[in-house]
Amino acid sequence: MTAIDIGLPRRLVEFELDGEPVRVPENATILDACTAAGTKIPTLCQGDTLQPANACRVCMVEVEGSRTLVPSCSRKVEPGMVVRTDTERTKTSRKVVLELLASATDLSTTPEVKGWLEETGAEPERFGPPAPPSDDRDHRQPGEHEVPDGMTAATVRQPVKVDNDLYVRDYGKCILCYKCVDACGDQWQNSFAITVAGRGFDARISTEFANPLPESACVYCGNCVEVCPTGALSFKAEHDRRENGTWDEERQTETTTICTFCGVGCNLTLHVQDNEIVKVTSPHDSSVTHGNLCIKGRFGWQHVQNR
Amino acid sequence: MDLQFLSSTPTDDERAAVDAAVAGQAPSRDLLLPALHAVNDRVGWISQGALNHICRTLEVPPADAYGVASFYSLFSLVERPKRVVHACVDLACKVNGAERLTDALTDAFGPASGKTGDVTWLRSPCLGVCERAPAALVFQAGEPATEQLLAPVASEALVEVATLGPSTVDVPTLVPQQGDGGLRLLKRIGVVDPTSLDDYRATGGYSGLRNALLLGPVGVIREVSDSKLMGRGGAAFPTGRKWDATARQPVRPHYLVCNADESEPGTFKDRVLIEGDPFALVEAMTITAFATGCAKGYLYLRGEYPKALHLLENAIAKARERGFLGENIMGHQGFSFDIEIRRGAGAYICGEETAIFNSIEGFRGEPRSKPPFPVEQGLFGKPTVVNNVETLVNIPLILTEGCEAYARIGTAGSSGSKLFCLSGNVRRPGVYEVPFGATLGELLELAGGVPEGRELRAILLGGAAGGFVRPDELDLKLTMEDARAAGTTLGSGVVLVLDDTADLGGFLLRIAAFFRDESCGQCVPCRIGTVRQEEALHRVVGGKKLSTGGDDLLVLREVGQVMRDSSICGLGQTAWNAIESAIDRLGALEKPLERGKRA
Known part of the structure; x- marks a missing residue:
């Protein structure tokens, strides 16, 4: 017999969502409630295996009585709350936040964002043509910046970091959602190899002193790549295939199996293209891994295709 | 680990x-x-x-x-000269010729942020000595490190000190109203020796704590609630309610944090209070701790206030020596409390009431999402009272004279007196104390008005996060409720005066640059919004247009609105206030701004 932990019974809380009464279990977030009610709220920094970071501000909704909009990903539903997801204020906020992100960041590999930009009528180009890439972002001093002339829009465009055989870090695509730092740190891996460094627009994901990854505390578990919502972090195998134009998700199959390296029993999802493993992930709802793996499960598959 | x-x-x-x-x-x-x-x-x-x-x-x-x-601007993670000149380029110094200083520093030592030679210099945000603008702080690393604040300073003198190194020169802290009588919060400033506990006691010091110990914690909270004291840090939250909410939390320990991270451009009242009357703050914190059940208090002082740091260290040591801190304070069995000073390291955002917790705990000074509020989960996750310096120094007054006498001063909605920081184009800049309800015009008159032969153009009220008022609005009564009704704010008490020589466009650009520099970077509306605002403002002020020909005022408004609605904390939420008020209230930016006619 299999024992399934269904947890303690949770009280239901009733509140109003876009004019309709909705009942959700106690402690549910507004976003949980929206998802359950079929109301789609876009979000980038929310992670199904992580604590809310509250950083991207894409999922903001209006709560009656609140001076500002509130992040639906973290705000818990309270009895009697009146929530609106579709007011002019929320629409403007979503549009401008997406415009700001798209004007500063390369979102070409961010799933779904193209549709959101179209839906909201975002025009990131109204802030001006993007400024050229810069190679000094790792060493900028907080509290100072070059005086802009206003004729270009500052961006985080910068050279791609390739300093090891397993990961590629393309921080021109980074929206600073904190997920990789949280996955590397005390929420999952406890390696603490990366951090948010710097301040303001110059804030960036970095190792200590921006040292190359092989000199850092990184253990190459790949859990940061697993949670990255924009493709700023990618596996080298995927990055190389994207570069030479042979990455094609339409031709890929996904097969979930069990890792054979040790006795823990992690679920592996093998992404296979043209009879070759091109990427390994783990299901986020796996009770063993919660989407996390170690270097062996994540990268130790080359021998399979030594033909 | x-x-x-x-x-x-x-x-x-x-x-x-x-x-x-x-x-x-x-x-x-x-x-x-x-x-x-x-x-x-x-x-x-x-x-x-x-x-x-x-x-x-x-x-x-x-x-x-x-x-x-890498979060803090006072730290360097690359080798640099041991001598660093922080030249203030912020609002009040900008109005008083900061550019002459930076030009002279460039001539003498090359461009800012140099990494070689014996001296380097940096453009600094507000150093909090706006009454003596322009200002610069010369820092020399060593054992011990030494610092010299020069204010006001001429270019030649600054270059000389930068070349020879800082020395200890004590400039007395003065307030222009001293001797006028009727001062309450400022009564000891420039009168008593700030290093002497005896002087403090001889002028009524520690009678508030004595009364508090007799009243008991519940009685003290009742007095403070009935005094209707509201927070002076900018948010005007009723202090009694905050204390009561903390005192009621069953979780222990409780913490007290004194927010002395005064960094709002144009604000220097907390520095003047600490430098002139440090024991008052120590006594106030002790009363607060007694009322709210805190055994430990952190005094978070901004890193650019070396004189205040030394005076506080002295005051805390002397209070401890004489039984006013430590165990069984003033003989009251079971009441123990002590204060630890924490120095900020150059980050405006750390004055935000939750960022200050992260900074003390050794994390990046990023604000936390609220709820939970500090009274429930604050410093180290425990119930915490956070009060501003000016708020706290009202406490001994309330406990000495009683809440009724206290509440008779000011107006029904705003009790007590308020400190204002007068700077810019004004004849006698400094910290002024007036009862709530005095008008802006009366305050300006106290400070002597604008210099001879000039005309008042605008007043920045409340700080960079506040708003502008026009010369025809001088009858505005200075109370929380009147300011709110007039669509402005008293904020941290900044009254920065601009006359017809001021370069308003440059002034607005500095505000935009300040918020871009000081955004912590955590949330998108503030991190990128402050950049887009600065860029758009450069176009508007400079009369430039993008080839797409968009409406830059609309860009400013939309981005500003979303920063206000969707940023995590007060920094992003208020960063657009001053520029918005310049457009709506002053009618600025409708056409390209020319520099002031004399500047």
Whole structure:
């Protein structure tokens, strides 16, 4: 017999969502409630295996009585709350936040964002043509910046970091959602190899002193790549295939199996293209891994295709 | 924790600095900021070896510590000269010729942020000495580090001190109203010796605490609630309610945090209070701790206030010596309380009431999402009272004269007196104390108005996060409720006066640059919004257009609205206020702004 932990019974809380009464279990977030009610709220920094970071501000909704909009990903539903997801204020906020992100960041590999930009009528180009890439972002001093002339829009465009055989870090695509730092740190891996460094627009994901990854505390578990919502972090195998134009998700199959390296029993999802493993992930709802793996499960598959 | 450290080793100096900073204390993460200060003070910058030694000592991951160190503008993570000149380029100094200083520094030492030679210089945000603008702070790393504040300073004098090195020169802290009588919060400033506990007691000091101990915690909270004291840090929250909510929390311990991270451009009242009357703050914190059940208080002082730091260290040591801090305070069995000073390291955002917790705990000074509020989960996750310096120094007054007498001063909605920081184009700049309800015009008159032959153009009220008012609005009554009704704010008490020589366009650009520099970077509306606002403002002020021909005022408004609606904290939410009020209230930016006619 299999024992399934269904947890303690949770009280239901009733509140109003876009004019309709909705009942959700106690402690549910507004976003949980929206998802359950079929109301789609876009979000980038929310992670199904992580604590809310509250950083991207894409999922903001209006709560009656609140001076500002509130992040639906973290705000818990309270009895009697009146929530609106579709007011002019929320629409403007979503549009401008997406415009700001798209004007500063390369979102070409961010799933779904193209549709959101179209839906909201975002025009990131109204802030001006993007400024050229810069190679000094790792060493900028907080509290100072070059005086802009206003004729270009500052961006985080910068050279791609390739300093090891397993990961590629393309921080021109980074929206600073904190997920990789949280996955590397005390929420999952406890390696603490990366951090948010710097301040303001110059804030960036970095190792200590921006040292190359092989000199850092990184253990190459790949859990940061697993949670990255924009493709700023990618596996080298995927990055190389994207570069030479042979990455094609339409031709890929996904097969979930069990890792054979040790006795823990992690679920592996093998992404296979043209009879070759091109990427390994783990299901986020796996009770063993919660989407996390170690270097062996994540990268130790080359021998399979030594033909 | 099984941490991986760097292979770099510290120099003897670095090791000694860190070891001295943490000596006698159990290693814990909240010592990170003091340890970083120790190295930066002694060596002038923080090397990989030094950071690694700090991390091994405190068991902090090196990447984490790097993230924290790189958050603060007073720290350098690359080698630089031991002598650093921080030249204030912020609002009040800008109005008073800061550019002449930076030009002279460039001529003498090359461009800002140089890494070679004996001297480097940086453009600094507000140094909090706006009444003596223009100002510069000369820092010399060493054992001990020395600092000299020069204000007001001429170009030649600054270059000379920068060349020869700082020396200790004590400039007395004065307030223009001294001798006028009727001063309450400022009554001791410039009159008593700020290093003398006897002077403090001889002028009524510690009678408030004596009364508080007789009343008991519940009685003290009742007095403060009935006095209708509201927070003076900018948000005007009723102090009694905050205290009551904290006192009622069953979780222990409770913490008290005094927010002395005064960094709002144009604000210097907290510095004047601390430099002129440090024991009042120590007594006030002790009463607060007694009422709210705190055994430990942190006094978070901004890093650019060396004189205030020395005076507070002295005041706390003397109070401890004489039984006003420590165990069984003033003989009251079972009441123990002590104060630890924490120095900020150059980050405006750390004055935000939750960012200050992260900073003290040794994390990046990023604001937390609320709820939970500090009274429930604050410093180290425990119930915490956070009060501003000016709010606190009202407490001994209330306990001495009683809440009824206190509440008779001011108006029904705003009780007591308020400190205002007058600076800019005004004849007698300084901190002024007036009862709530005085008008802006009366305040301006106290300070002598604009210089001879000039005309008032605008007043920035409340700080960079406040708003402009026009010369025809001088009958505005200075109360929380009147300011709100007039669509403006008293904020932190800034009254920055601009006359017809002021370069309004340059002034607005500085406000935009300030918020861009000081955004912590955590949330998108503020991190990118402040950049887009600065860029758009450069176009509008400079009369430039993008080829797409968009409406830049609309860009400013939409981005501003979303920063206000969707930013995590008050910084992003208020960053657009002043520029919006310049457009809506002053009618500025409708056409390209020319520089002031005399500037």
